[in-house]
Amino acid sequence: MNPSEKAKKIVLDLMMENDAFSKWMGIQIHDVGIGTCTLQCTIKSEMLNGFGICHGGVTFAIADSALAFASNSHGIKSVSIETSISHTKTVQAGDFITAIASEKHLSSKLGIYEVILTNQDNVIVAIFKGTVFRTGKEWDV
Amino acid sequence: MNPSEKAKKIVLDLMMENDAFSKWMGIQIHDVGIGTCTLQCTIKSEMLNGFGICHGGVTFAIADSALAFASNSHGIKSVSIETSISHTKTVQAGDFITAIASEKHLSSKLGIYEVILTNQDNVIVAIFKGTVFRTGKEWDV
Amino acid sequence: MNPSEKAKKIVLDLMMENDAFSKWMGIQIHDVGIGTCTLQCTIKSEMLNGFGICHGGVTFAIADSALAFASNSHGIKSVSIETSISHTKTVQAGDFITAIASEKHLSSKLGIYEVILTNQDNVIVAIFKGTVFRTGKEWDV
Amino acid sequence: MNPSEKAKKIVLDLMMENDAFSKWMGIQIHDVGIGTCTLQCTIKSEMLNGFGICHGGVTFAIADSALAFASNSHGIKSVSIETSISHTKTVQAGDFITAIASEKHLSSKLGIYEVILTNQDNVIVAIFKGTVFRTGKEWDV
Numbered sequence: 182m183n184p185s186e187k188a189k190k191i192v193l194d195l196m197m198e199n200d201a202f203s204k205w206m207g208i209q210i211h212d213v214g215i216g217t218c219t220l221q222c223t224i225k226s227e228m229l230n231g232f233g234i235c236h237g238g239v240t241f242a243i244a245d246s247a248l249a250f251a252s253n254s255h256g257i258k259s260v261s262i263e264t265s266i267s268h269t270k271t272v273q274a275g276d277f278i279t280a281i282a283s284e285k286h287l288s289s290k291l292g293i294y295e296v297i298l299t300n301q302d303n304v305i306v307a308i309f310k311g312t313v314f315r316t317g318k319e320w321d322v
Numbered sequence: 323m324n325p326s327e328k329a330k331k332i333v334l335d336l337m338m339e340n341d342a343f344s345k346w347m348g349i350q351i352h353d354v355g356i357g358t359c360t361l362q363c364t365i366k367s368e369m370l371n372g373f374g375i376c377h378g379g380v381t382f383a384i385a386d387s388a389l390a391f392a393s394n395s396h397g398i399k400s401v402s403i404e405t406s407i408s409h410t411k412t413v414q415a416g417d418f419i420t421a422i423a424s425e426k427h428l429s430s431k432l433g434i435y436e437v438i439l440t441n442q443d444n445v446i447v448a449i450f451k452g453t454v455f456r457t458g459k460e461w462d463v
Numbered sequence: 464m465n466p467s468e469k470a471k472k473i474v475l476d477l478m479m480e481n482d483a484f485s486k487w488m489g490i491q492i493h494d495v496g497i498g499t500c501t502l503q504c505t506i507k508s509e510m511l512n513g514f515g516i517c518h519g520g521v522t523f524a525i526a527d528s529a530l531a532f533a534s535n536s537h538g539i540k541s542v543s544i545e546t547s548i549s550h551t552k553t554v555q556a557g558d559f560i561t562a563i564a565s566e567k568h569l570s571s572k573l574g575i576y577e578v579i580l581t582n583q584d585n586v587i588v589a590i591f592k593g594t595v596f597r598t599g600k601e602w603d604v
Numbered sequence: 605m606n607p608s609e610k611a612k613k614i615v616l617d618l619m620m621e622n623d624a625f626s627k628w629m630g631i632q633i634h635d636v637g638i639g640t641c642t643l644q645c646t647i648k649s650e651m652l653n654g655f656g657i658c659h660g661g662v663t664f665a666i667a668d669s670a671l672a673f674a675s676n677s678h679g680i681k682s683v684s685i686e687t688s689i690s691h692t693k694t695v696q697a698g699d700f701i702t703a704i705a706s707e708k709h710l711s712s713k714l715g716i717y718e719v720i721l722t723n724q725d726n727v728i729v730a731i732f733k734g735t736v737f738r739t740g741k742e743w744d745v
Contacts, residue, residue, distance in 0.1 A: 196372035202380060205368050227346050230390065231337035237386040237402055239343060242379020249371065249378075261378055262714060263686045263735050265406035265547060267575055267594060269568040285590055286551040290737065291685060293549055293590060308567055308575060310592060312549060312686050312735075314713065403573060404545045404594050406688060408716055408735060410709040426731055427692040431596065432544065434690055434731060449708055449716060451733060453545050453594075453690060455572065478654035484662060487650050509628050512672065513619035519668040519684055521625060524661020531653065531660075543660055547688035 182322065188254035189213050191320045196250060203246045206239065210250070216284035216292075218250040224276045235272035243280050244296040244309035251282035252292045252313040256320050259292060264311040270304055277301040280309075290315055323463065329395035330354050332461045337391060344387045347380065351391070357425035357433075359391040365417045376413035384421050385437040385450035392423035393433045393454040397461050400433060405452040411445055418442040421450075431456055464604065470536035471495050473602045478532060485528045488521065492532070498566035498574075500532040506558045517554035525562050526578040526591035533564035534574045534595040538602050541574060546593040552586055559583040562591075572597055605745065611677035612636050614743045619673060626669045629662065633673070639707035639715075641673040647699045658695035666703050667719040667732035674705035675715050675736040679743050682715060687734040693727055700724040703732075713738055 182190065192213045197203060206228070212219040222243050230236040244266060252259040272278065279299050286293040296309040323331065333354045338344060347369070353360040363384050371377040385407060393400040413419065420440050427434040437450040464472065474495045479485060488510070494501040504525050512518040526548060534541040554560065561581050568575040578591040605613065615636045620626060629651070635642040645666050653659040667689060675682040695701065702722050709716040719732040 198372070199374065200372035200377070201368050201370045202377035203371065227342050229342045230344065230387070231339070231341035233340065236341070236343035236383060237390075237405065238379055238383020241382045241386070241405075242377060245378045245382070246371075261409055263406065263408045264378070264382075265404065265592070265688070267404045267568070268402055269570070269573075269575065286549070286587060288551070291551075293551065305568060308592075310547070310590075314737075406547070406733070408709070410711070410714075410716065427690070427728060429692070432692075434692065446709060449733075451688070451731075455596075480654070481656065482654040482659070483650050483652045484659035485653065509624050511624045512626065512669075513621070513623035515622065518623070518625035518665060519672075519687065520661055520665020523664045523668070523687075524659060527660040527664070528653070543691055545688065545690045546660070546664075547686065549686045550684055 184215050187256055187322055188215050190322050191253055191256065192218060192250045195320060196253060206242060208243060208246055213250060213254060215254055216251055218247055218282050220247050220280045222278050224272055224274050224278065226274050229274055237268055240268065240272060240298055240307045241266050243278060244298060244307065247280045247282040247296045248294050248311040251284065251294055253320065258316045258318045258320060259313040260316065262312045262314050266307055266309045268307050270306045272300065272306050325356050328397055328463055329356050331463050332394055332397065333359060333391045336461060337394060347383060349384060349387055354391065354395060356395055357392055359388055359423050361388050361421045363419050365413055365415050365419065367415050370415055378409055381409065381413060381439055381448045382407050384419060385439060385448065388421045388423040388437045389435050389452040392425065392435055394461065399457045399459045399461060400454040401457065403453045403455050405450065407448055407450045409448050411447045413441065413447050466497050469538055469604055470497050472604050473535055473538065474500060474532045477602060478535060488524060490525060490528055495532060495536060497536055498533055500529055500564050502529050502562045504560050506554055506556050506560065508556050511556055519550055522550065522554060522580055522589045523548050525560060526580060526589065529562045529564040529578045530576050530593040533566065533576055540598045540600045540602060541595040542598060544594045544596050546591065548589055548591045550589050552588045554582065554588050607638050610679055610745055611638050613745050614676055614679065615641060615673045618743060619676060629665060631666060631669055636673060636677060638677055639674055641670055641705050643670050643703045645701050647695055647697050647701065649697050652697055660691055663691065663695060663721055663730045664689050666701060667721060667730065670703045670705040670719045671717050671734040674707065674717055676743065681739045681741045681743060682736040683739060685735045685737050687732065689730055689732045691730050693729045695723065695729050
């Protein structure tokens with residue numbers, strides 16, 4: 182299995198397959214690469230907050246799943262240390278969100294990722310940054 | 323209505339009552355004060371990720387609800403600008419999480435809050451920091 | 464004066480000219496655009512910490528100056544709300560640092576900027592993210 | 605040497621003694637404990653920015669020194685992974701700043717610290733959060 186196939190196997194078969202919350206959110210994996218992934222999700226009415234707009238926890242969770250998938254795609258089990266998000270545009274029920282994770286830094290112990298979330302009009306709705314600790318334990322694929 | 327009663331009315335009747343996602347999570351409001359609140363939530367199996375532990379988006383969402391409630395309790399509509407979270411201990415299905423929001427700074431335009439999340443053993447599971455923009459628009463109570 | 468000339472005038476004549484600390488650091492302004500700037504700085508021995516490497520406050524300060532210049536270049540006085548930095552590679556005395564600020568989001572009240580710092584070998588040494596509040600007050604140029 | 609004496613020896617003799625930038629800033633170590641420290645610093649005119657107020661890099665640097673001292677006080681060499689700061693009140697030349705670092709979390713690999721900066725009127729001027737990686741290498745005391 183080459184690294185690209187391994188990345189897909191880890192994310193699709195081992196992570197997403199068992200990820201109950203990502204499934205509840207209806208997250209679709211559009212693409213997986215080594216150190217990157219693209220997720221898509223349609224905002225449902227159960228995801229709204231008291232202002233009638235998408236709860237910040239939902240957009241964070243989409244980004245956090247993208248972080249987990251992108252950082253584990255190298256084959257080393259990686260866990261989030263610190264994450265931050267800025268919400269730049271209101272998200273409504275029915276919006277179709279795309280989250281693209283890209284790797285900004287990778288060392289033996291740490292990885293830093295940016296996840297940009299856009300809506301169906303290609304407007305940025307949130308900017309997420311995440312740092313992971315690379316445990317050194319390999320995924321068994 | 324005094325400020326404390328107003329805080330409770332905004333959070334309980336106007337925010338939580340309409341907050342579909344906080345309801346889905348099963349968030350209970352244990353206490354509301356002026357600039358503070360305490361939430362409680364039991365982690366369900368639908369909230370787990372591909373590692374079989376609580377998805378980071380769930381603990382973030384609990385903290386984010388606490389931020390929204392605490393910052394809006396002053397009677398001024400407030401929206402999140404930037405939030406960050408560090409997960410310090412694994413959260414399991416069945417864990418009973420308490421989130422306490424406290425106000426670190428308040429000016430006419432901005433508020434900064436810390437939310438500490440603990441489990442049933444009183445161990446800190448996450449540390450959250452949030453900055454809100456105070457829009458100047460009053461809640462109609 | 465067109466917007467580009469105005470940006471340069473604000474940053475070079477009104478901000479940098481009076482910025483004692485940026486001058487102490489020896490910051491050079493390589494380029495200024497609308498919502499962007501590029502700074503350069505050579506690390507001096509007075510900037511080292513107890514490990515004998517560049518103090519994190521110095522690289523932060525270079526990035527923070529870049530944030531201030533980029534965000535004020537629009538002609539509206541802007542002040543930092545929240546900033547974060549991740550140091551990804553050790554910086555030594557004699558290293559020549561380039562900081563490039565780019566605008567990730569701009570609304571009437573807020574701006575979000577990323578500043579990437581690289582060394583003379585074009586290796587990323589720090590990743591900085593800053594959020595500013597746009598006061599609405601214009602620079603008098 | 606007991607842990608408290610060891611903490612003081614590491615911070616005072618091994619770190620601060622060789623920390624050129626903290627010395628340039630005029631940082632005084634008021635107190636050192638295990639996982640904590642208190643620093644003090646008077647803001648000089650060389651530390652001002654183009655607005656004529658204290659450069660954000662200076663207050664960050666004071667906090668970052670506090671983070672380094674507090675996290676290394678356990679005797680394990682620790683390096684910053686991710687830090688953030690919110691400036692809550694303008695700092696002027698002549699202001700006397702106190703920075704108190706406290707430990708929010710400690711595991712074998714990671715530590716999380718908060719540093720609160722106040723001025724001579726005991727008003728909070730900045731709130732800093734820092735995460736360090738504990739390398740496992742011991743300080744040789």
